[in-house]
Amino acid sequence: MKREHRLGAQDVTVASLTPLSLTRAEAREAASYKAGDVVISVRSVEGLERDKLYRVTSTLPYQNSITLRPEGGGAEVALTLGHGSKAAGSLAAFEVGKREFAAGDEVKFAITDKDCGAINGARGRITKVTEAQIDVTLHGGRKLSVPTDSLAARGLDHAYAATAHDFQGATVDRIIVGMTPDEQLTSQKSFYVNISRARDHVTLVTTDPGKLADRIQRETGERPAALDAYAQRLSDERNAAGKVPQNEPPSPARDPDRVPQILREQAQKLRQAEPPQERTDRQVEQFLAQFEEKQKVKEGPIR
Incomplete structure (x- = not known):
């Protein structure tokens, strides 16, 4: 930033x-x-x-x-x-502890300080910061100037991320939610609290979508279909990456013994082409090099 x-x-x-x-x-x-x-x-x-x-x-x-x-x-x-x-x-x-702040930082007040007019949970953006004072414009438009040695300043924290508890009642356009399948807050329907904070887009980051879906269903009685769909897609991609269809003939990269034979056949066709002057030895070599390069791109290195 x-x-x-x-x-x-x-x-x-x-x-x-x-x-x-x-x-x-x-x-x-x-x-x-x-x-x-x-x-x-x-x-x-x-x-x-x-x-x-x-x-x-x-x-x-x-x-x-x-x-x-x-x-x-x-x-x-x-x-x-x-x-x-x-x-x-x-x-x-x-x-x-200690924290560092700069003009432009998103912040929140974690301690109420009546002398400065700061309320626990209030959020805003720093507009100016000096060794003696921090100026904050709250999201509602109200402006605060708090001395750096005040209780309000000591309770000031960055607000780029928040717990579900801190974020209740807030709404933003886009949100990224981090949730493990083992966290205890799932029993309090924190999944729905988290994803309902966004107007337009939600990104859920988790270590195991299938396990998270099981946990949410067990704790809340409801099962999010999107997690199941994503877990199935991951499973399908893993299976496809490690499996060759039974009816599909092996490609040259999968069948190393056929590579020299295919190359020789293609080279022979070029040499027999009419008229002969259209296919020189140099062109043949260029074709073989291009053929090998295409196979590397499509199937991986030729062994």
């Missing part, structure tokens, strides 16, 4: 927060966190302030507890997790 001048030439590196997407059970286990992770509590509970960033400083899996320190400074908070912990059900956990 940069070579095509669809993106700005200069990247700006931003400290990022990638959601860990812990399940409720995982959020109650200290082993799900590591020192350096960042958590946000969606409510004020057990010594945590709502929407405030905390850094995980230590974990004690055998006690099922973690220690947090406010990113802006302050006293540490020790949390004991487990089924009885109210804080465990309030934590959103993130992994710390």
